[in-house]
Amino acid sequence: MPEPAAQVKHTLLITLISALLFAASFVKIPVADKLADNYFSESIQAATIAYATTRGVNAVVSVVKESHLELAPAGVGITIAAGQILDPIDDMTERLSSVLVAAIASLGIQKIGFEISEVISFKVIAIILLLSVPMIWLNKTGLAMPLLKLAIKFCLILLLLRFMLPASALISHSLYANWLQPGIADSMQKLSIISESYDKMSNMPPEQSQGFFSSMTASAADKVENTRKAFLTMVENAEHIINSLLQLMTAYLTIFVVQVLLLPLLMLWLIAAMFKSRTLDEFTVVLTNKLVPVHS
Template identity: 60%
Template sequence: MLQTKLIRSLMLALLSGLFFATSMVSIPVADRMANSYFSTAMQSATIAYATTRGLNAVVSVAKESRLELAPAGVGVSIAAGQLLDPIDDMTERLSSLLVAAIASLGIQKIGFAIASAIALKGIAAVLLIMIPLLWIKAPPSLMATAIKICLVLLLLRFMLPVTALISAAIYTGWLQPIMDDAVGKLGIVSASYHEISQLPPQQQQGFFSSMTSSAADSIDRIRQLFADLVAQAEGIITALLQLMTAWLAMFVIQVLLLPLAMLWLMAKVLNIAPRDILTANASANHRPAPPLRKR
């Protein structure tokens, strides 16, 4: 019995040292690809958010100018304003979705960094704690809890890079082309916000608020921006729908499907592994004595 405890203690100490040494080394391909995915996806989401906010600013200026055109009796301005309302609403909703996606990516990146730094070290520490538990005859439930903690940390260390790789494959192979195409279309319109922001303050308040001023070239430029925005309204709505659908799909995959799959796998492993290990140890330690032979 003493020899068995010594062997198990030695094995736990060796495993603890092995896990601690392994924690200093990154997984060659998975960690690098996961870091690259988080950086690329966050950069893409940030660009999409900036483009969407720029488009929202252009639409807001256009809607303000519509109110000033209405007293002139021009019915086209009313129709243009009604056309810009869904664009304004979609940009607001898309902005909220992109903020949630950026926050989700940031949380996953932080979780990945923490798991990479402490998961294997935590396993090494738990294995060392299990050594005295062998000698004080700790209850099986305490040993099962230690085993579960090790399994959870091990799954976190390897499952987070795996989920990041799955997300990266879906992102680069399916969603990124759709996102880049939509952002390119919206960027043409949102770039005009920079041109509007360079105008004097009295001209930024409305497209035709300075009709009596001498800055005819600025007014003509704003008029052309307004006309382009109205003419491209259908394409803008299509691009917004594409971008919203792509990021919504990415958000559902990252926040719902992959985490739920990881939790399901953890539940399966935790429900089976510790119980089987303890059952095997108990059966090994409590084997029935062989029957005595009759003389």
């Protein structure tokens, strides 16, 4: 049977490790935590701007489709043509908006999960270690060893989660910065020109020097002219607009798939593999045998 001095030594060691882990919970992991936090914040901001731009394009399309434009003699058939030309863009903006909402939600949930893990992971491990101290003093392996083995496995899984969330953010950041961001920036630049047309059409103050009816007439005429220009711009750049929308949709679908499906599934696979790992079982058995007193 191990001597009481060894039990005291193990108890003090676990208590010291627990205290260090509890103190470490108030300290960020150098570089990794900062990069992960910046990635989530910047990605959510970029996705929100992309959503606002997309809705701006959709608003321009809606205004133009509902307007009666005289772009040809007598304006024959122009309203139908406008609807037929702009329907694909309208459909694309609606679909992209849904993708962006899903991407923003997934990024927000992961940011919250990262922040919670950052605060509580080491604290929970410290508490589990402290709760395992009484097992060191038990003389019966029938109860102590299984509980201590489970506690050790659970602590290792929490450590894995603590470091995997920043790691997954770094992987996503690398994918975003090196592959997706240039295309997203280019698409946003092209679409922002269209979305700005909505502000011009909706924020047109009447001339102060004119009378009420003449100012209203001038304002209406200006709105019609701006709507006509917006329509012509969208017709001339329809292919570029659709390509930009497709590029944005592809980029944010990639972010969604990687962060919501691939990386979480990889994390679950690693956790399951840890539970089934013979190496981990052998490690926990060796550590438990050293900590738990056993009758000779």
